[in-house]
Amino acid sequence: MFTSRRTVTIEWGDCDPADIVFYPNYFRWFDASTAHHFKAAGLPKPELIRQYGVVGFPMVDTQAKFHKPSRHGDEVVIETTITRFGASSFDVEHRLLRDDILCVEGFEKRVLVKKSEDGQGITSCPVPEKVKARFFVSDAK
Template sequence: MLTNRRDVQIQWGDCDPANIVYYPRYFAMFDDSTSSLFEAAGCSKRDIINVYGLVGIPMVDTRAKFYVPSSYGDWITIESRIEKFNRSSFEVTHKVTKGEALAIEAFETRVLVGRDPADPARLKSTAVPAEIIEKFMRG
């Protein structure tokens, strides 16, 4: 399965008054990392909308384990991969390292959604296209 790595420098606005990253900021970084993972597979969020006719890939469950804090100016590496595809959902893991140390392990469940054919004002889960799965398997 494809793995994507990206280096991120912690910015002033990521930190709380104690100069450690305020935990919701990590979830924004993980969202960016999931987007980067899809781009690395050759299937950007724009492709999901324009090519596959979907609305997006919202997160329906998330959790994280925090081991090592980070502060303004620190560099971290976020390694992201899809661990498993289900019918309309997939499981993403993010491992954050700071230097050689494992700083965070994070987990997401996301669902592909499109417009409900019976009521276009509503969203409905959509099966993950085989072509998308194949793009991740090549990695």
């Protein structure tokens, strides 16, 4: 499976008065890491939209396990992997590390969606096999 990595520097505004990351920021970084993961696999979100006529991949479930706090000034690495594809959904796992120590694990379930037939909403759509294939090779581009 393809794993992408990105570095985040914890800023003062990311933290609460105790100088630890305010937990919703982890979900913001995980969301950005999923988009980064598609880009790293050679499918930036605008290209995915253009090639396959989708409008995005909203999150339908999320959770996190917090092992160690992160603080202002820390530089962390977020490792992202898609671990499973369903017909229209996929599962994403994130590992946030500081100095190779696991601090937070994040989990997302996302669904690929397109505009509904009446144009008034969105509906799930199948994940194309060509998209799936990009995440199950070690040298995704």
